[in-house]
Amino acid sequence: MxxxxxxxxxxxxxxxxxxxxxxxxxxxxxxxxxxxxxxxARRMAQLIGANGWPITPADVAMWHAMGISWGRDSVGPGQRNTPDDPVEVDKTGAAFDHDLPPVIVQNKRNGIGSLLLLGYTPKWNASVPGDTRSAPKDESVWTRYVEAVVRTYSAPPYNVRYFQIWNEAAGRLSGGAAQATFWHGKNFSAHADQAKPYDRAMQDYVERVHVPAARIVRKYGGYVVYGGWPDQGGLETYMQWLEYRSPAVGARMLDWVDYLDTHYLGVDALTPLFERYVANGPARGVWQTEIGDRYMSDPHYLPMYFFKFAVWALHHEWDDPNKYVSMVYHWDGFEPYRLTHRGNPRTYNVSGRSLVVLNQVAGAAxxxxxxxxxxxxxxxxxxxxxxxxxxxxxxxxxxxxxxxxxxxxxxxxxxxxxxxxxxxxxxxxxxxxxxxxxxxxxxxxxxxxxxxxxxxxxxxxxxxxxxxxx
Known part of the structure; x- marks a missing residue:
């Protein structure tokens, strides 16, 4: 403090x-x-991650104070404009405006794990014209990008082992939306009231995106983190997707997942996933790569979530330090509920201070x-x-x-x-x-x-x- x-x-x-x-x-x-x-030894910090990266030494010091030990962000831009572009994988951020290699090296030096998000489709290769959140027309463009990312960052000096495939791919959502925010296909419309269900949402994702990428990740000794199942999708539907056996690839998607991943769920919702897929395999653990956001308007949300998460993990075979992780969305910004307020100097918001206090009182084994x-x-x-x-x-x-x-x-x-x-x-x-x-x-x-x-x-x-x- x-x-x-x-x-x-x-x-x-x-x-x-x-x-x-x-x-x-x-x-x-x-x-x-x-x-x-x-x-x-299991520590509170092993459970806590954030979306984004610490860029400066001062950022790293704030992450350490808050007990944040994992970061998550994009890698690309791949072949952004034409099929003749080189496959670029040295940038990160929503606009690919930060250099990624020095961030990964700095993370490693400071004991911060790096989760690289693999996605999405270049506009010129999108099955829904101009839509980067739709399946690739040419699957080889996708696998060429994934191969470049994993080959580069699994090697020294980076030694990254954790790769997330896509983000929130789903079909019709239990909340009523016909198509998921980050996975579009036939019948998609930017006007939600005009969109119709994408009937092959599950099959296309498994066969054209997930399994081809997962094969590459495992080829280089990496771990596959599922692409963040959206909270509006419902756990029963998530289990249907995980257990779908594709005749085209001869396997379930679950066979190509190492860490289950959901977004914005409460701690109790993780129990059925643990009991069904982790307690006796095949999955290695349960992550949430996005929690928080506007929930953090309640200043009690984060400290209660992570304390309960730690209690839960201690009673659910927490035998690997990376078995359970939840990542705050987002660690910085201008909204008052973010962990820190962007500026020079950067300052803590209430949610960030609450993590510092938690790390102080419960930071030991x-x-x-x-x-x-x-x-x-x-x-x-x-x-x-x-x-x-x-x-x-x-x-x-x-x-x-x-x-x-x-x-x-x-x-x-x-x-x-x-x-x-x-x-x-x-x-x-x-x-x-x-x-x-x-x-x-x-x-x-x-x-x-x-x-x-x-x-x-x-x-x-x-x-x-x-x-x-x-």
């Missing part, structure tokens, strides 16, 4: 003490055992909390272990509130301190707790104004950090 947040020395000292606490209690020892059982939280009226929450600390994320309305921690070995120790940290600002203060030898009872008071900024009954989002005293 930085002085720009206006943190007092006392608040910084409290957070520093929480972060530096050693594993010195029975609870900390149990947390360490649980982390080993998961196959190594994570382990599941297997006890029970019993909240008094007006409060609810979840918990996990971060290093030696027990971290409870609580959402509560104004007034005096309580939580009882049952079934946790650390409650037997009277040598504990509790700090309440505002989830958006990082303001921290010591609060009271008492142990009866079997459970820990924590009393805390929520201010009248809350920190969500909405509604007649404002709510506060905070962390209760229980630490063994030195």
């Amino acid at each position: 930085t002085e720009a947040f206006g943190f007092s020395r006392r608040r910084r000292a409290l957070l520093a003490a929480m972060a530096a606490t050693g594993v010195a209690s029975s609870a900390g020892t149990a947390g360490a055992r649980a982390a080993r059982a998961l196959g190594g 994570l382990a599941p909390f297997d006890g029970r939280l019993v909240f008094g009226p007006g409060a609810s929450g979840l918990a996990l272990h971060s290093g030696a600390n027990l971290v409870i994320q609580v959402k509560a309305s104004a007034g005096p509130r309580t939580v009882r921690v049952d079934g946790w070995p650390g409650a037997q120790s009277g040598n504990l301190g509790v700090t309440m940290v505002d989830a958006l600002t990082g303001d921290a203060a010591a609060i009271s707790a008492r142990s009866d030898g079997a459970a820990l009872s924590i009393d805390f008071r929520i201010p009248r104004t809350g920190n969500d900024g909405v509604g007649a009954m404002p709510a506060q989002l905070a962390y209760l950090v229980v630490s063994p005293k030195a």
Whole structure:
């Protein structure tokens, strides 16, 4: 955290003490055992990505502060204008106006993973005339572009392994649209009320785009990330697409997917995907390469999403650091809900500050909390272990509130301190707790104004950090 947040020395000292606490209690020892059982240290930052790239060293420092460890963006432009153009794959961004190679090298040097988005169709090769979001007329143009990207960036000094094929390819959406935003075919119209369903949407995508690209990715030792199933598409339809067996390629699309990927879903929606495709294979994990956007107008959205995501992952075989990732859309911009406000200097918005606070209070090695939280009226929450600390994320309305921690070995120790940290600002203060030898009872008071900024009954989002005293 930085002085720009206006943190007092006392608040910084409290957070520093929480972060530096050693594993010195029975609870900390149990947390360490649980982390080993998961196959190594798991950290909050492993779950957090963003759309776009950090360009400057100052950007990288902000990503590290927010705990962002993955980026995602385009690569191209390919053969933009004619079939005689060279296949260019050294640019990135919506307008292909940034040099990609130095970004990938910088990401690698700074411990940031790179997901390269493969897409779309040049206008001159589009099956819907002039429409870059339609299937290619000549499939070899598509595979030539994919081959150039994967061959280039899978090799040193880049060593990229993760490639996403297209974006939000789908047919008729459960929300009512006849065709998906990023996948157009026969009967498409820019006027949504005039568009009709694209009957071969699934077959064309699997046979002309996905499987040809996936074969190339795997040929170079890469991993295939599905192209972000849109939230309006419905999970049942997503499963139909994944399990569609194409007679033309002799396989299901699922056979050519390493990481399932959806957009803008809640954490609970990931469970059926895990149970059906990850728990016993064939997929390696579940990602969401876009979350947030206008949902971040609620300042509680991101910290609640990622805390719940971490708790969920800890109970869903998080045995690989790259198994579960969610990427914020978008990390910068001029809207007040983005992570940062674009400018010189770039500054944090509330959503970005909330990730900095989360990374401070839960940035150590994570382990599941297997006890029970019993909240008094007006409060609810979840918990996990971060290093030696027990971290409870609580959402509560104004007034005096309580939580009882049952079934946790650390409650037997009277040598504990509790700090309440505002989830958006990082303001921290010591609060009271008492142990009866079997459970820990924590009393805390929520201010009248809350920190969500909405509604007649404002709510506060905070962390209760229980630490063994030195």
